[in-house]
Amino acid sequence: MGVSRRRLLISDFIMSFMWVWSSVLIKMFVHTILGYGAHDLKGEILKHAISVINMFLFALLVKATKGGAYNPLTILSGAISGDLTNFIFTVAARIPAQVFGSITGVRFIIAAFPNIGRGPVLSIDIHRGALTEGCLTFAIVSMSLGLSRRSRASIFMKTWISSLSKLTLHILGSDLTGGCMNPASVMGWAYARGDHITKEHIHVYWLAPIQATLLAVWTFNLLVSPSKDEEAKKREKKSE
Numbered sequence: 001m002g003v004s005r006r007r008l009l010i011s012d013f014i015m016s017f018m019w020v021w022s023s024v025l026i027k028m029f030v031h032t033i034l035g036y037g038a039h040d041l042k043g044e045i046l047k048h049a050i051s052v053i054n055m056f057l058f059a060l061l062v063k064a065t066k067g068g069a070y071n072p073l074t075i076l077s078g079a080i081s082g083d084l085t086n087f088i089f090t091v092a093a094r095i096p097a098q099v100f101g102s103i104t105g106v107r108f109i110i111a112a113f114p115n116i117g118r119g120p121v122l123s124i125d126i127h128r129g130a131l132t133e134g135c136l137t138f139a140i141v142s143m144s145l146g147l148s149r150r151s152r153a154s155i156f157m158k159t160w161i162s163s164l165s166k167l168t169l170h171i172l173g174s175d176l177t178g179g180c181m182n183p184a185s186v187m188g189w190a191y192a193r194g195d196h197i198t199k200e201h202i203h204v205y206w207l208a209p210i211q212a213t214l215l216a217v218w219t220f221n222l223l224v225s226p227s228k229d230e231e232a233k234k235r236e237k238k239s240e
Contacts, residue, residue: 004066005089005093007065007066008065008066008067008068008094009093009094009097010097011065011067011068011069012068012069012070012094012097012098012101013097013098013100013101013104014068014101015058015061015062015065015068015069015070015098015101016070016097016098016099016100016101016102016105016184016185016188017101017102017104017105017108018058018061018070018105019058019070019071019102019105019182019185020102020105020106020109020185020188020189021105021108021109022054022058023051023185024109024113024116026047026050026051026054027047028113028116029050030043030046030047030050031043034046048167048171051163051167052163052164052167055159055162055163055166055167056159056163058070059155059159059162059163063155069094069098070098070101070102070182070184070185071098071181071182071183071184071185072094072095072098072099072182072183072184073137073140073141073181073182073183073209073210073213074144075090075094075095076090076091076095076210076213077141077144077145077213077216077217078090079091080213080214080217081217081221095184098184099183099184099187099188101184102184102185102187102188103187103188103191103192104188105188106119106188106189106191106192107192110192118189118193119178119186119188119189119190119192119193120177120178120179120180120185120186120189120205121178122176122177122178122200122204123175123176123177124176124177126199126200126203126204128176129176129177129200129203129204129208130203130204130207130208131208132173132176132177133173133177133180133181133204133205133208133209133212134208134209134211134212135212136169136172136173136177136179136181136212137181137208137209137212137213137216138212138213138215138216139165139169140165140166140169140181141212141213141216141217142216142219142220143161143162143165144162145216145217145220145224146220146224147161147162149224166181169181177204177205180205181209183205183206183209183210186201186205187201187205187206190205
């Protein structure tokens with residue numbers, strides 16, 4: 001394994017660790033330190049504003065680490081369209097690194113704040129839960145693929161659109177499944193609760209998002225023609 005791949009695995013682990021911590025720290029800052037109630041409108045607005053800023057910070061981390069990620073669905077959507085070696089590396093190494101980083105992060109959170117909560121919990125039946133997470137994932141993956149094709153758009157604008165979209169979808173699904181769209185993060189909390197191998201967890205938070213990701217990539221490639229840059233790269237590979 002090359003140095004760049006080892007660096008990616010370390011980056012994935014650290015960013016996944018930081019991601020589960022960031023959501024907890026935001027809630028603690030708004031509700032515990034500032035004293036806003038759980039259903040206080042001002043508190044909710046402030047929490048969502050900080051969440052957008054947090055997504056910008058993680059977008060900078062992705063750029064600084066040259067591809068590090070904290071969400072398996074993000075790297076899976078890219079690996080599906082790539083070569084077999086990259087796909088195997090993503091599934092067999094990068095996704096487990098993110099899961100392990102999330103589990104480690106949640107363990108430290110619970111050790112530091114025992115009464116912090118239980119993380120995302122399914123509040124509807126398994127079929128509607130799977131459909132909800134699947135639809136949310138399909139929307140966010142399709143949006144991410146669309147933004148990746150907009151080469152003329154600035155990084156700030158792409159991150160702004162992506163952050164607001166993720167926040168909107170999270171709010172829509174928060175009362176049903178948690179609106180996570182991140183199997184690794186959910187796995188961290190589920191592992192801490194001891195229900196990470198249940199039918200509900202596997203179907204709703206893993207199988208449904210993965211299937212939605214595959215469908216989103218397939219649909220996008222079917223409806224959208226490849227960009228000129230991608231076509232040029234393919235020609236260069238064929239000539240080599």
